[in-house]
Amino acid sequence: MTSKPLFKRVLLKASGEALMGSQGFGIDVAVVDRIAADIAAVRAMDVEVGVVVGGGNIFRGVAVASKGGDRVTGDHMGMLATVINALALATSLRKLGVDTEVLSAVSMPDICQSFSQRAALNHLKRGRVVIFAGGTGNPFFTTDSAAALRAAEMGAEAILKGTQVDGIYSADPKKVPDATRYDTLTHDEVLNKGLAVMDVAAVALARENSIPIIVFSIHEEGEFAKIMVGEGRATIVRDH
Ligand SMILES: Nc1ncnc2c1ncn2[C@@H]1O[C@H](COP(=O)(O)OP(=O)(O)OP(=O)(O)O)[C@@H](O)[C@H]1O
Ligand SMILES: O=c1ccn([C@@H]2O[C@H](COP(=O)(O)O)[C@@H](O)[C@H]2O)c(=O)[nH]1
Secondary structure, three states: OOOOOOOOEEEEEEOOHHHHOOOOOOOOHHHHHHHHHHHHHHHOOOOEEEEEEOOOOOOOHHHHHHOOOOHHHHHHHHHHHHHHHHHHHHHHHHHOOOOEEEEEOOOOOOOOEEOOHHHHHHHHHOOOEEEEEOOOOOOOOOHHHHHHHHHHHHOOOEEEEEEOOOOOEOOOOOOOOOOOEOOEEOHHHHHHOOOOOOOHHHHHHHHHOOOOEEEEEOOOOOHHHHHHOOOOOEEEEOOO
8 A cells, every 4th residue: 555644643443343253252363463453554654643542341330230330330340441452452552563562541550551631742753652541440331432532631632533434424333234224424513413433522522633533344344544644434424
């Protein structure tokens, strides 16, 4: 691929659920290795890459709350799940020779560095992939919100949401098979139409900071790099 990348610094939100592959739970190392290779390809284009990884393959706080458990404890467990995924992804990236640092919103200094904006920017400028673990560090949020927050803090030019589907549809395509797919939308349209591919707080934060959101399938090998040069299949959410 010879085209010049569209962005100098991006934030990838990598689906946690994707990491379990065809298993019902946990981490399929082959899948993590493949996603790491896709990130390495974008890094090789000299793009600075931050990554927020979800935790849906291991734990979501709402699952506890729906069974009568304590939501905050459930969310703490979900945040820990994102740290597990971040460590797995960092391991796969390092195997490929990609300099990578994990920064967690929840302090656990024996395992990884704690997040600070200053440290993160420093790592990015030195060419390291930075994986933001622990979400926002607060319950009642999701890693989509963490992605929008870290993108704003890092001055990222775009959020790339690598998820289970290849874009934003008129309804959840997993539930409504004849839902239609959008090529482009504005942040307001995503919010006003109630398109639930990303949570409201995340879309609102991206809108306030004029950060485009590009939704694509993380299951398509090489798609991340294609999108960086304006190719590939995705829905683009932007102000105009
Ligand atoms: N209008 C819509 N267009 C596209 N997908 C939608 C829409 N509404 C709901 N969805 C669903 O949203 C899902 C993405 O949500 P979510 O962020 O929870 O999953 P994820 O990317 O796997 O993240 P994680 O596992 O890290 O939480 C898609 O897989 C899709 O089924
Ligand atoms: O800022 C955050 C981010 C995440 N959580 C909890 O973690 C899980 C997993 O994240 P997903 O975005 O769903 O993949 C989430 O369901 C929350 O329980 C959080 O509390 N705060």
